[in-house]
Amino acid sequence: MVTEAVKYEKKDSIAFITMNRPEKRNALSIEMAAGLVDALKDAEKDPEVKVVIISGEGKIFSAGGDLEVLHTLDNSAKIMEYMKQALAIIQTIRELDKYVISAVHGFAAGAGFSIAVAADFVVAKKDAAFVCSFTNVGIIPDLGLLKELTDNLPNAVVKEWISSGRPIAAEEAYHRGIVNHVTAEDVVEAAMHYAAFIVDGPPLANTFVKHMVNHADEWSSGTNDLQETAIQTLLLQTEDNKEGIQAFFEKRKPNFRGK
Structure with a gap:
């Protein structure tokens, strides 16, 4: 599926997948969800690609689900279709035969947080933040985020992060084991350097x-x-x-x- 909501480029054995709705803070639309899945599958099929880097265009990684879209989902069938499309991103990342790195700048909120930590490795800009913003709109974390957090953090920390909805600084996420590398440099370039051991590996x-x-x-x-x-x-x-x-x-x- 060709879509303006997702950009795909390849360079030096690395596939760059960019969420491209900066005017919407890279909020997750159905079009973007489908585009991300297609781009990931394109990277998997390409024998020259050894690693994938996912990032966001503009000032932030992703603000999460598109509330303007979610507001129009007025029945269970529509909600289930949206959730199915969004969840396919996480499932594809997990089952992809190649490593995926998320390069997070600005902030990754809601479903953006889910996508970021679904990756095999997370590289974050020093001033980036992760936000469990779900309870702010009366819902629970989705796209596998609840399990991802409970698998890696004490229950008390998970409950606090989710219930408070406070921004989790990149350094805190790093010390909690959610982020692999924190950088003061351009986050995509840092992710490229970080990817060297994968590109050179078996x-x-x-x-x-x-x-x-x-x-x-x-x-x-x-x-x-x-x-x-x-x-x-x-x-x-x-x-x-x-x-x-x-x-x-x-x-x-x-x-x-x-x-």
């Missing part, structure tokens, strides 16, 4: 690491052991594994090709 192994970690809480120890053994058996037969071993003995940087 694509196949990274794919399996992402899915193993994302689904670890669904498996028993026995199932996890079986998954590890099967995946390791596969990876030990790849060209990347042979290249990594050869590079180790030759004391050079490996050139992984995803084969």
Whole structure:
């Protein structure tokens, strides 16, 4: 789906996906939701892309759900369709075979917060903030944010962040383990530098690491052991594994090709 609400560019093995409704503070419309999913799938299909960076055009990352759109959803069918489209963003990020980095500046509020922390890694501008703004309009966090927070933070902190709706500074989010890296520089450029270990890393192994970690809480120890053994058996037969071993003995940087 081609849409003006989402920009897609590619450079040096990185796909740049930009939410492009700056006049609406990158509020999430159905068009933008569909565009984000399509852009993510385009990145996944491109063999040259090794990592995806999601950012927002203009002064902020995203203000969350578009209240003007939400205000028009006057029945369950319309609400469910909007939620389905929005949730597809989070599901696609989680199941994508490539790592996704969110580059957050200004603030990420409501559904914008959900999208930011659904990424595999979060890079935030030093003056950025994350806002659980849902209770301000009488609803609960959605798009997987409640589970994401409760999986990573003490319950008391989650309840405070949600119920108060106060801005969570990037530094606080970093110390709570929600943000990977805080920068004073341009946040997209910082995300590009941060992505170096992914771009230079083994694509196949990274794919399996992402899915193993994302689904670890669904498996028993026995199932996890079986998954590890099967995946390791596969990876030990790849060209990347042979290249990594050869590079180790030759004391050079490996050139992984995803084969």
